[in-house]
Amino acid sequence: MPPPLALVALVLIACDEGKSGETAPSDSGDTTAVPALDARSSLVRASLDLLGRRPPPEALKTADEAAFEALIVGAESDPALGRRAAWMWNDALHQAAWRDDLARLSVLEPGIMRSLAWEPLAGIEAIVNEDRPMTELFSAASWPADPVVAELWGLPYTGENGGWGWTSYADGRPLAGLLSTNGLWMRHQADQTNFHRRRANMLTRVFLCADFFDRDVDLASDSTLGGTDVEEAVRSEASCVTCHAALDPIAGFLGGFSERSEPATLQQAGQYSPWLADWAAARSPPAWFGNPGADVGDLGRFMAADPRFPRCVAQRAYEGLTGGSFAEAPEREALVEAFVESGYRWDKLVGAVARTSGWRTPELRRLSVDQRVISTTAALGLAAGASGAWEGLDELLLEGDLRVLGGDSDDVDVLGRATTAAPAHLLAAEWLARVAVPEALDEDRLRAADKRLLLPANEATIDEGEIRAQLATLWARLLSAPVAADSAEIDRLYALWLAADPADPWGEVIEALLQHPMMGLH
């Protein structure tokens, strides 16, 4: 019987209310007293935020400030940090679930779609995991490719076991980190009428947190645009020049990459043309906010040196982890400074964010869909696949439908993220549970009895004590909260177990637990 979703939703929403006002930081005195999340909840939140998974139940037995610090420090060398960073950057880059342009190029194979889309994010993941400065986003002479990407573009494959390995495009394009990747420019298109301006604005929006569309320019006063050639107007009309004096020279860097109007095949879409780069540069001399350059290599150097870049990275990390406003964060300058002084290291930055008052407020926050799916994968003991989730969930996670239903972006049409929980999110939770739980139980049955994660050693047991003990174990594992076998929570869970289909009581109970509101909040 399906769960009473409306009731569930009401409870879920109620959890997100009534806590505001507890956390407003004081701005006086040498120290600021901030109501903060307790140590156990901080551990859970930090693990989910930095690594995308829940801490193991045994780690919560000694939850204190020392354990919290140890988790943050340990996260710096955990490969899950890079995957989590990639997903956080996807909130700005919108790569992961993008598919729409690929059908135009007759790319219908899911594996190719997935690899093309993930290419820019794979580099972010590698930069973070290899403790490289984030400026290598724009300066690295190589970028990861998996076997699919390597074969598509004729790149040497250097990875292992089908994973991503550093390599370089060898077609003469300037090498400037993700700025040189086909995956980025196939996702972020231009056409013959915007002359790469859309791409230029993407760069400033994502990496400077400066969107030209946010400029509140007076367009009405004396514009004669109606009677003027548009391309002439952008160089002569003051209303236009306010943006285009900066935007168009950035676009001038990007002419070598193909755009939507022309290529008809995937191979053509992935070719870099120095002649077209030259043509675009002649049309709009490349410059980065008044600093002339020659090609994408110069663009990368300018972006890496721009003082707005570390500020934007700090903003993305802070707002991505807290949901709060960076502009109102009392620690914002300290975060920027810490990031720069660390040598632009992402791990140091997110660790610093987790130590801010804004991060440790007790208000519950919604997990992103990637956090929820990946943490569920880990909690169920399923092996992580390409996306960080179990491979049976890869496709689901990388499809826009589940992500939108769960409150996130589909990377094409819905580009924002819900910051609060909503009833529809439970549908995504139910979807996730029904796909994952049967597989997880099958996997668990293959484990030795004393190594099982989900089922009791004797699955057929009807002994109430054994069942209650296992339910408490499940509660602690899936919800990251210790609970006694004779508690009210387990009373209710045991009642659910008794009412379940006798053929699959554990499956029904675990599915219900995966739809518990705290599975989607932290």
Place this chain on the structure above:
Amino acid sequence: MLLLLLSTACEHSSTVVEMPAPADDSCGTWASVGHPFVLTWCTSCHSGRLTGADRYGAPASVNLDTLDEVRGHAEAISRRSLGPSADMPPRGGVSVSELEAVEAWLACGAPGEESAFPRAERDLDLLDATTLTGAIEADGGGRVLLLEEGGLPWLTQRFEVDNDGRGSLVGFSRYEAGVEVEAVEFEPPLQIYDEAVATASGDPVVTRSTPAGSDVATESWTVTREIDADPDPRFMDDAPSRVVAELDGEPALLWWFSATRMLVAQAQQELDGSWTTVLNTAPAAQRDGTPGFPLDEGGSWASRGTSLSVAP
């Protein structure tokens, strides 16, 4: 049952911990306020690295690239951008929070430390080869300036300026992915530039005021590295046509082929026994608004003083 289960979901205890107080950043610094502001709103026009139409009418004397320059124009910035009669940027657009931040920063005396913004690693698109911004130190003193030949980013002139400000063209280089792969050295150097004027930023602007020596066919060159005589094979959809043509009155090979997305031609001339690409036609033709012409009909066009003709 599930509702009962869910009813326990909202329990979350709180404790109070001491957190570091935020630093007083009411003034801001060049790095946190001043530089981001001028980059976003000013230097796309008010940069000493821009010339001519690329300044969109900004006076040549008003540049805001550096902290010193901004301090020098602080009063004008306040008056033109922050005051009641603000007219910069020309149609506004700056958010209130940005204006408040830069106003506070200027009121504090524009604090901060100078930070140099990088320059292009190699030289820039110089459509008429009259200005440049890139320079490197020459081995024997003086400076070697990098000028692009005819707007081709991968074909670059190396131009040496002596300490008297006189210049000589010492060679061409061809680059791929920022790496020099071919070069031609001129011995003696071609005296084709004769004026180098230092700008406020310290880099010279070279004016091509004397065309003498630009007729390369009259010069004696020493080719120091072999030049690839084949057209660049990248992006060719089909086999190129090879025709004999004239370039500036000298014999040349013209490779004309359909590239992936546009018709491209390369003209190559024999220079002291080796062939080098000296012209790339399609971008220049489009830039000038000059249409190409069918090969079998022949035709000619000129771009920036270089003429190309093809016999039918």
